[in-house]
Amino acid sequence: MTPNTARRNExxxxxxxxxxxxxxxxxxxxxxxxxxxxxxxxxxKQTIYRWWPSKGTVIFDAFLLLSEGAEGEPPTLPDTGDLAADLSLVLRATVEEMNDPRYEQPMRALATEITLDAELAAAYAQRLDGPLREAKRQRLRSAQQAGQLADDLDLDVAVDLIWGPVLNRWLYRSGPLTIEYADQVVTTALNGLRPRRPAAQGMPA
Amino acid sequence: MTPNTARRNExxxxxxxxxxxxxxxxxxxxxxxxxxxxxxxxxxKQTIYRWWPSKGTVIFDAFLLLSEGAEGEPPTLPDTGDLAADLSLVLRATVEEMNDPRYEQPMRALATEITLDAELAAAYAQRLDGPLREAKRQRLRSAQQAGQLADDLDLDVAVDLIWGPVLNRWLYRSGPLTIEYADQVVTTALNGLRPRRPAAQGMPA
Amino acid sequence: MTPNTARRNExxxxxxxxxxxxxxxxxxxxxxxxxxxxxxxxxxKQTIYRWWPSKGTVIFDAFLLLSEGAEGEPPTLPDTGDLAADLSLVLRATVEEMNDPRYEQPMRALATEITLDAELAAAYAQRLDGPLREAKRQRLRSAQQAGQLADDLDLDVAVDLIWGPVLNRWLYRSGPLTIEYADQVVTTALNGLRPRRPAAQGMPA
Amino acid sequence: MTPNTARRNExxxxxxxxxxxxxxxxxxxxxxxxxxxxxxxxxxKQTIYRWWPSKGTVIFDAFLLLSEGAEGEPPTLPDTGDLAADLSLVLRATVEEMNDPRYEQPMRALATEITLDAELAAAYAQRLDGPLREAKRQRLRSAQQAGQLADDLDLDVAVDLIWGPVLNRWLYRSGPLTIEYADQVVTTALNGLRPRRPAAQGMPA
DNA sequence: ACGTAATCGAGACGGTACGTCCTGTCTTCAA
DNA sequence: TTGAAGACAGGACGTACCGTCTCGATTACGT
Incomplete structure (x- = not known):
């Protein structure tokens, strides 16, 4: 039933x-x-239908192909010891990629497919977003061990808190997606919405 | 050219x-x-094409119709003085709606259309999400005035920080979307990722 | 189910x-x-599928369209009183049409469809061949009444005997399809295969 | 280029x-x-494409295979001296074969291919119909020599006159293809369409 | 109240794309 | 080297919809 992958034309x-x-x-x-x-x-056409069950999976694989070059070495986030600066750097890059006309349409297409197709969402979570998310978690874990983050912090929630707003603003176009916004998100997420005594900020690394 | 709305068959x-x-x-x-x-x-078919320019606008209007009943009185968030509790209440309701099988597919459809169509996104921001977002902002402003939130807090960023992670987890199915998650997001957003001296919590600055 | 013929685009x-x-x-x-x-x-494409169930029926109707001009007045065979001459005239015309490159391919296509599709064969017998066959029968009946044909002759068999060989040679290309062949068939069919005393031939009209 | 027939897998x-x-x-x-x-x-698939140039030739060879058993001894028609009876016997058998559901579809397929493909028609005339037609001619020649058929009779025309109507009625389904019809054709072909003095029948010239 | 003009349900139309089947060629591997 | 297997580029199948159009039949106005 499933075609013989060995004979596939690369x-x-x-x-x-x-x-x-x-x-x-x-x-x-x-x-x-x-x-x-x-x-x-x-x-x-049959060559497409033979190997992919839906347009969404083709698009998904197109993104996989892009990231194939970097395969081997798992991605890492910069770790200078200054968490806010590192996060800002990465989030600014994300924002810039989202604003890059070369990637915008394809990324929206991928987002659409994932939104509508649970299976694809799982594949995305595992194969495309997985390694990146692990890198994000790892950077936060490092900061947590250095006492820069709360001990009881759920790192997954933390990742969502930082990247969620940006992704969301991009998808819904609910406001300008700028570098400043990225920085605001980082700062606000780190400090929280509540008032904070100055003394509590800027703990030495 | 433009059809006479007065004659429209309701x-x-x-x-x-x-x-x-x-x-x-x-x-x-x-x-x-x-x-x-x-x-x-x-x-x-012509009756649809006469009044709506695209499938997306039909879907959009279908949501508008749903919210028409509540028209007149703008939505407000509960304000008991306990910000965390109020936000938790609202965010839990959001999570439950997202998990409601009656709304999931239509909401995903709307999200898809908004993702792909900037015009629709603007209409959404203004007519569907607008009043609700204003209510959220209003609740936070109230807390800010009571000294429960930082003075220099950008309320739009604050709204994104609270609702962004939830909406995102729902769209991408990047993890279980539970009441507990909603609460975690509220707490983490309020307190921030950094360690916080216990004494500093819930205390006016 | 069946589309509204009234709205059909002629x-x-x-x-x-x-x-x-x-x-x-x-x-x-x-x-x-x-x-x-x-x-x-x-x-x-849908406009074809809407009105015709198969390629064969399209081809069939294409032939019907050709003969639509002559509609109204049913076809007749010439009747000069000289049966052999009249038949020869008609059969020669048939042979020439079969050899006409403009008609050969379409006629072979129609023959093919009729061969494979019984329903189409019935339609052909009734609507395309019907009037013509009646004309052939009529000419023979006239000759029969004039005593030029056997009293007990089955006119349908007679028609088959004259036109069958020609049609068949055309379909199977079993030999050259010439005017001479047409004449031979007429003569042989009229006289029969058996020897015939000269006196029996050439009865005055 | 041409595959080596010797190595062919029978x-x-x-x-x-x-x-x-x-x-x-x-x-x-x-x-x-x-x-x-x-x-x-x-x-x-390649095994088919290697050895046959078209679907028609495969079908053609399938019929050849059927008649391969009888190969060696060329077919002959019965010759009891009673021509009418002999022809009736053979034509009735033909009619029965045409009505046999086991052969009808394949024979129609072969007829179709021959109708459309001149090369195949030639192959048919030579290899499948050839020997049989020669047998028919031979039987008529025998009758002719016995004075039962006209001296100047063209035997090919005679064969067409007898078998043409039957084959034609079968292909076009222009009427019921019965044993009675077969007999009628034989009688009418032998006697001709013209009136015949009773005394002249069945008598040597 | 009455024409008249727009809207309505219906659905045919020229098209585009679907997902499937088949063609005829090519490549791989086992015998 | 042949043959079974089956991937490949390509073309056509018959179906579903697109967005436009034309057809009467309402329907609601403006006179």
Missing amino acids: TSRRAILTAAFDLLQEVGYAKVSIEGIATRAGVG | TSRRAILTAAFDLLQEVGYAKVSIEGIATRAGVG | TSRRAILTAAFDLLQEVGYAKVSIEGIATRAGVG | TSRRAILTAAFDLLQEVGYAKVSIEGIATRAGVG
């Missing part, structure tokens, strides 16, 4: 994923069709 | 929006078509 | 049938597709 | 031809595909 695979990504960028998610991807990739 | 309008919402719930966004909505509503 | 109908006939002639039956007919006719 | 060849014939019978010409034949025969 050239066609890459052509399909590249075509899919490029088309997303050029014409936008709504106008991308399997037929269009096949034509652009110089491939028969 | 019965058809409601039938279309109800049919759209019901179909989203029953068959999911991907399988909902204008044609299907028209048939289900017992309406000609 | 222009499209003629374009489809003309395109079908022309394509048969130009590229041959095997390479004619519904898709090709639709494109050539400048018509959506 | 088992596969028979499996293919048998599968083709069986499929024609079971699902009809329109639904038979090379792919289907290969699967049914337990054979790779």
Whole structure:
């Protein structure tokens, strides 16, 4: 039933994923069709249907292909000891990527597919977001061990608190997604909404 | 050119929006078509195309119809003086709505449309999310004035910090969306990620 | 279920049938597709599928359209009193039509469809061949009444005996299909295979 | 270039031809595909494409295989001296074969291919119909020499006159194909359409 | 109250894409 | 080297919808 992966044509695979990504960028998610991807990739439609069950999985794999180059070495976040600065650096980069016209359309397409398809969401959580999220958690853990974060802090919640607002503002376009906003999120998340006595801030590393 | 709204058939309008919402719930966004909505509503296709420019706006209006009942009195958040408790109450309700099978599919459909269509996102920000967001801001402002929140806090960032993680976890299914999670987000957002001297908690500055 | 014939677009109908006939002639039956007919006719595929259940019925109707001009007055065979001459005239015309490159491919296509589809064969017998066959029968009946044909002759068998060999030689290409052959068939059918005393032949009209 | 016939796998060849014939019978010409034949025969597609240039030639060879058993001794028609009786016998058998559900679909498929493909028609005339037609001619020649048929009779025309009507009625389903019809054709062909003095019948010239 | 003009349900139309089946070619691997 | 297996580019299938259009039949106005 499942086709023999061993015989798979790697050239066609890459052509399909590249075509899919490029088309997303050029014409936008709504106008991308399997037929269009096949034509652009110089491939028969059946070759797509043989290996991918849905348009969403093609898009997903297109992103996987992008990140394949960096495979081997798992991603890490910078760790200078200054947590706020490190987080700011990373979050600013995220914001810039989200504003990059080359990635915006494809990323929105991926987000859409994940929103609608639970299976894809699981795959995303495991294969695309997984390593990155682990790096984020790791950076926070390091800070926690240095006494810069609360001992009882749930690191997953912490990650959500920092990256959630940014991702959300991007998806819903609920406001300008700027570097300043990123910094505000970092600061506010670190300090909390409540008033804070100055003495409590800026503990030495 | 623009159709005369005065002559619009209100019965058809409601039938279309109800049919759209019901179909989203029953068959999911991907399988909902204008044609299907028209048939289900017992309406000609042209009647839809005459009044709505896209499927997304139909879905949007279907949500507007839902919230029409509560029109007149703008929404407010509870204000018992205990900010954490009030936020927890509201966020728990949000979580429960997101987990309600009656609303999940339609809400995901709306989120999808907003993600892909900037115009729709603006309409959403203004007409659907606007009043609610103002209520959230208002509750926080009230707390701020009572000295429970930092003076220099940007209330929009604060709203994002509280609701962003939840909305995000729901969209991406990046983890279980429970009442406990809602509470954790509230607590962590209020206190911040940094260690906080116990004495400093819940005390006016 | 059946579409409303009243709303049918007559222009499209003629374009489809003309395109079908022309394509048969130009590229041959095997390479004619519904898709090709639709494109050539400048018509959506659905417009063909809406009104015709199969490629065969389209081809059939294309022939019907051709003979629509002559509708009204039923066809008749010439009746000069000289049966052999009249039959020869008609059969020669048939042979020439079969050898006409404009009609050969379409006629072979129609023959093929009739061979494979009993329903189409019935439609052919009734609507396309029917009037013509009646005319043939009528000419023979006239001769029979004039004492030129056997009293107990079954006219349907007689028609088959004259036209069957020609049609068959055309279909199977079992030999050259010439005017001489047509005449031979007429003479042989009229006289029979058996030897015939000269006196029996050439009865005065 | 041309595959080496010596190395050909006879088992596969028979499996293919048998599968083709069986499929024609079971699902009809329109639904038979090379792919289907290969699967049914337990054979790779390439094995078919290697040895046959078209679906028509496969079908043709399937019929050849059927008549292979009788190879060696060329077919003959019965010759009791009573021509009418002998022809009736043979034509009745033909009619029965045409009405046999086991052969009808395959024979229609073969007829279709011959109608559309001149090369195949030539192969048919030579290899499948050839010997049989020669037998028919031979029987008539024998009768002619016995003075039962006209001296100047063209035997090919005579064969067409007898078998043409039957084959035609079968292909076009223009009427019931019965034993009675077969007999009528024989009688009418022998006697001709013209009136015949009773005394002249069955008498040597 | 009455024409008249817009809206309505209905659905045909030219199209695009779907997901499937098949064609004829090619490659891989076992015998 | 042949053959079974099956991937490949490509073309057509028959279906579902798109957004536009045309058809009467209401329907609500403005006179």
